[in-house]
Amino acid sequence: MLKFPKFAAVAALAFAALASPSLADGDVGAGEKVFKKCAACHAVGDGAKHKVGPELNDVFGRTAGSVDDYKYSKPMMAAGEGGLVWDDTTLTEYLANPKAMVKGTKMAFAGLKKDDEIANVLAYLKSFSESEAASAPAAAETAEAAPVETAEASPAAEAEPVEAMAVETSKGAFGLGRVAMADEIAAWDIDIRPDGTGLPEGKGTVAEGEPLFADNCAVCHGDFGEGAGRWPVLAGGQDTLLKDRPVKTIGSYWPYLSTVFDYVRRAMPFGDARSLSDDDVYALTAYLLYLNDIVDDEDFELSNENFASIRLPNEDNFIPDDRLNEPHYAKGLEPCMTDCKPGPVEITARAQIIDVTPEGEGDENTGGGID
Numbered sequence: 001m002l003k004f005p006k007f008a009a010v011a012a013l014a015f016a017a018l019a020s021p022s023l024a025d026g027d028v029g030a031g032e033k034v035f036k037k038c039a040a041c042h043a044v045g046d047g048a049k050h051k052v053g054p055e056l057n058d059v060f061g062r063t064a065g066s067v068d069d070y071k072y073s074k075p076m077m078a079a080g081e082g083g084l085v086w087d088d089t090t091l092t093e094y095l096a097n098p099k100a101m102v103k104g105t106k107m108a109f110a111g112l113k114k115d116d117e118i119a120n121v122l123a124y125l126k127s128f129s130e131s132e133a134a135s136a137p138a139a140a141e142t143a144e145a146a147p148v149e150t151a152e153a154s155p156a157a158e159a160e161p162v163e164a165m166a167v168e169t170s171k172g173a174f175g176l177g178r179v180a181m182a183d184e185i186a187a188w189d190i191d192i193r194p195d196g197t198g199l200p201e202g203k204g205t206v207a208e209g210e211p212l213f214a215d216n217c218a219v220c221h222g223d224f225g226e227g228a229g230r231w232p233v234l235a236g237g238q239d240t241l242l243k244d245r246p247v248k249t250i251g252s253y254w255p256y257l258s259t260v261f262d263y264v265r266r267a268m269p270f271g272d273a274r275s276l277s278d279d280d281v282y283a284l285t286a287y288l289l290y291l292n293d294i295v296d297d298e299d300f301e302l303s304n305e306n307f308a309s310i311r312l313p314n315e316d317n318f319i320p321d322d323r324l325n326e327p328h329y330a331k332g333l334e335p336c337m338t339d340c341k342p343g344p345v346e347i348t349a350r351a352q353i354i355d356v357t358p359e360g361e362g363d364e365n366t367g368g369g370i371d
């Protein structure tokens with residue numbers, strides 16, 4: 001059932017729409033959730049920086065493609081020069097289908113399918129737009145919520161006295177720098193080995209991973225890991241390794257689950273790396289096992305306890321590199337480095353598949369957008 005979560009989501013939304021008639025105005029809280037689909041590429045709020053896409057503070061009233069220190073696509077800048085200004089109407093059209101409105105935009109996002117999602121995310125963005133803040137009731141809501149958060153956060157921070165900075169200067173030959181602190185090493189030293197060494201304590205189930213994946217990963221990797229546009233495929237590909245164009249995924253190719261956990265924790269979601277909790281990463285890893293048919297129970301829970309017992313199907317095809325023992329490389333057969341082959345160079349074979357490089361802008365199936 002879980003492999004078709006879309007239907008469940010549609011049903012839930014239809015119900016929500018019946019329950020609250022004023023959705024057209026947009027709901028800031030709901031919009032904040034929708035914004036997770038954007039957050040891999042966009043930041044908004046205090047200190048927001050450009051990511052894959054430009055920061056979105058004050059986007060209402062902004063001329064398209066006009067933020068100075070962000071490198072837009074040519075079509076987006078042309079749209080701005082042609083008079084496109086972001087407001088409720090233009091943003092509604094853009095977010096429904098970015099590439100239809102600004103042909104050739106490098107925003108690799110398929111669009112929001114539901115009108116209420118668009119209304120809600122616009123309400124959320126509006127609360128970060130100066131020109132709209134005074135009139136938007138939504139802004140008042142956030143303004144009220146904000147101080148509460150700070151009030152909660154600061155006593156906790158004060159309660160724990162900042163640990164005295166036990167800085168040890170280096171006793172090395174030149175007396176330069178200082179010895180790294182234990183915390184610094186711990187934050188940096190997060191690699192995990194195939195036998196599970198280095199795993200943090202934690203756990204997460206397939207069922208917990210599914211919504212996390214939908215919110216944080218599906219925009220690029222597809223709802224079922226099939227890959228949106230040209231973003232990487234995360235599932236399937238079994239039995240293709242001997243074909244001309246093997247599909248190498250976690251399930252078909254990767255030897256160890258530790259790499260999946262490490263990679264997701266270290267690098268994903270793309271553009272917002274290290275934003276996931278350890279439990280989130282366990283749940284997402286469990287969900288990726290499920291998408292790859294390596295576990296089939298939605299209640300399956302992955303944890304540091306059972307992690308090492310999970311084996312990926314292709315592990316046995318990775319073998320130790322023992323080529324020094326192979327006859328071809330064995331001692332005595334020193335590789336020839338000079339004047340080796342007599343006679344002129346002959347071309348004996350050509351690459352069969354030469355269309356491996358994706359085409360540039362304007363390619364309809366593009367998932368591009370990484371510069």
Ligand code: HEC
Binds near residue numbers: 035075076086106
């Ligand atoms: C995969 C990355 C990605 C995702 C996801 C994404 N965007 Fe974008 N967005 C971009 C890029 C890149 C640009 C710049 C487009 C260009 O220059 O053609 C952009 C441009 C924009 C612009 C125009 C800004 C300006 O300064 O003119 C708006 C508005 C916008 N995005 C809103 C959103 C919203 C809202 C979402 C979520 C519903 C979203 N985007 C999801 C990458 C993304």
Ligand code: HEC
Binds near residue numbers: 216
């Ligand atoms: C904005 C787009 C984007 C989002 C969102 C995103 N990824 Fe990725 N992901 C990528 C790109 C691009 C790569 C390839 C990076 C590279 O090869 O350097 C990748 C690679 C991966 C890989 C390795 C795939 C392989 O076979 O090499 C895994 C696993 C992965 N992502 C998991 C996730 C998970 C889990 C999430 C959600 C928490 C996520 N990604 C969110 C863009 C994204």
